[in-house]
Amino acid sequence: MGVMGRADIFDKAFDILRKYIKTIVLYILAFSVIVFVGMIVFIFLGAIIGVNLSIAFLSGGLMTNVFLISIVTLYILFIIGFGLCFQVGIIKIASQEFLNEPIYADQAIKSSIKSFFKVIRVIIAAMFLFLPIIAVLAIVIYILSPKIEQIVLFGFQGQIPFIIFLIIFLFAAIMLVLSYITILSFALHAAIIEKKGGFSSIKKSYQLVKKNFWKVFGCIILFMLSIYAIYISLQSFLALILGLVYLIMKILNMQLDYMTFMAQIYSFTRWPFFMVNWLVISPLLTIMMTNLYFNQRFKKEGFDLVLRLEKLVDKKERKQLSDSLQT
Numbered sequence: 001m002g003v004m005g006r007a008d009i010f011d012k013a014f015d016i017l018r019k020y021i022k023t024i025v026l027y028i029l030a031f032s033v034i035v036f037v038g039m040i041v042f043i044f045l046g047a048i049i050g051v052n053l054s055i056a057f058l059s060g061g062l063m064t065n066v067f068l069i070s071i072v073t074l075y076i077l078f079i080i081g082f083g084l085c086f087q088v089g090i091i092k093i094a095s096q097e098f099l100n101e102p103i104y105a106d107q108a109i110k111s112s113i114k115s116f117f118k119v120i121r122v123i124i125a126a127m128f129l130f131l132p133i134i135a136v137l138a139i140v141i142y143i144l145s146p147k148i149e150q151i152v153l154f155g156f157q158g159q160i161p162f163i164i165f166l167i168i169f170l171f172a173a174i175m176l177v178l179s180y181i182t183i184l185s186f187a188l189h190a191a192i193i194e195k196k197g198g199f200s201s202i203k204k205s206y207q208l209v210k211k212n213f214w215k216v217f218g219c220i221i222l223f224m225l226s227i228y229a230i231y232i233s234l235q236s237f238l239a240l241i242l243g244l245v246y247l248i249m250k251i252l253n254m255q256l257d258y259m260t261f262m263a264q265i266y267s268f269t270r271w272p273f274f275m276v277n278w279l280v281i282s283p284l285l286t287i288m289m290t291n292l293y294f295n296q297r298f299k300k301e302g303f304d305l306v307l308r309l310e311k312l313v314d315k316k317e318r319k320q321l322s323d324s325l326q327t
Contacts, residue, residue, distance in 0.1 A: 003298045004291065006219060010226070013288045016097050017280070025279050026105035027089045031112065038082060045075065081120045084188065088112040088119065090283050091192050094290040098307060099193075115192055122191050125198030126184055133180065137173055144169075182217045183209050189293040208296040216292070223288045230281055238269060 004012065017024065089108035096103045103111075144166070151159050183206050190196045190204035209216050297303040 002304050004295045006222065009219070009288060009291045009295060012097070012291050013284055016094050016287050016291075017284060019097070020093050021280070023093055023103070023105050023108070024090065024283050027093065027108045028279055028283070030105060030109055031086055031089060034109070034113075035082070035086075042075070042079060077120065077123060081116060081123055084119050084123070085112045085116055087188060087286050088115045088192050090286040091189060091290050094287045095193055095294075098294050100307075100311065111192070118191050118197075119188065121198035122187050122201050125202055126187065129202065130180060133176060137176075140169065178217070179213075182213060182220060185209060185216060185220060185289065186293045186296065189290060193293075208293070208300060212296065212299070216296070219292055220289075223285055223292075226288075227281060227285050230284070231277060234273065234276065234281075238273060242269075 089112040092103050092108050092111050095101075147159075147162055148166070151163070184202060186205040186208050187201040190208075191198075191201040194201075194204065196204055294303070
């Protein structure tokens with residue numbers, strides 16, 4: 001156990017997936033049942049809120065409108081928090097490879113549910129710190145909006161410099177948002193594994209990213225592209241198999257329209273393909289990010305040495321206990 005390169009992080013992620021595939025699949029299936037029940041409740045509450053919100057806006061009561069908007073904001077916050085809680089279980093399962101703490105599916109589910117309000121605190125802290133960026137972007141967009149409206153109404157003639165400026169601004173805004181997301185990459189890991197609060201989790205994530213920003217940013221992009229490549233490869237493999245089956249059928253002089261054949265086969269293979277993607281491929285990104293989190297801690301804190309010492313102490317204590325029982 002030590003500092004890993006990009007290839008090692010990839011290999012470790014697939015090794016973790018292979019070793020704990022049963023736990024991961026059971027966790028995802030069980031959590032999905034909880035999500036399904038939660039969705040029914042959220043839809044029911046959403047319908048009630050939607051009706052009351054419509055009535056409130058029609059009545060024009062300011063305090064009522066503010067109250068209902070706050071309710072909707074909390075409602076959306078809870079949905080986002082519940083979605084991120086799914087990541088908690090995968091993080092716990094993947095982290096046992098480093099922390100030597102066995103985690104089973106039921107423990108991962110309990111950890112996800114118990115961490116709900118901790119996840120909410122991280123989200124609120126992240127939103128609070130992002131407010132200045134939102135304010136600046138909103139002010140710039142408000143200033144540029146008359147010019148943009150003029151271009152939409154009268155065309156691009158004579159507006160090339162402004163369009164170039166607008167493209168540069170949009171690129172800068174996108175990079176700013178991506179930079180913020182990169183800084184927050186390990187906030188959830190710090191909250192769950194190190195049991196930190198909202199702002200302290202973000203601070204810890206910033207410390208792990210600091211001085212390695214472009215490496216972390218590049219790794220995240222590479223991880224996402226890799227997951228997408230796996231997904232596309234499976235689709236291409238499936239299309240190849242179907243093409244070969246259709247070719248064999250044509251050689252056997254079976255009369256079948258190609259588009260009809262592909263549509264029928266796709267309807268049968270869609271759900272198995274979805275299940276493979278959902279249960280096996282989707283957890284890979286979280287596992288890779290967990291590996292990257294520990295790798296950053298190994299680099300910056302020497303955390304791998306701490307884990308090695310803990311393992312040696314644990315072995316020594318077990319040996320002493322075994323010797324005492326024998327005597």
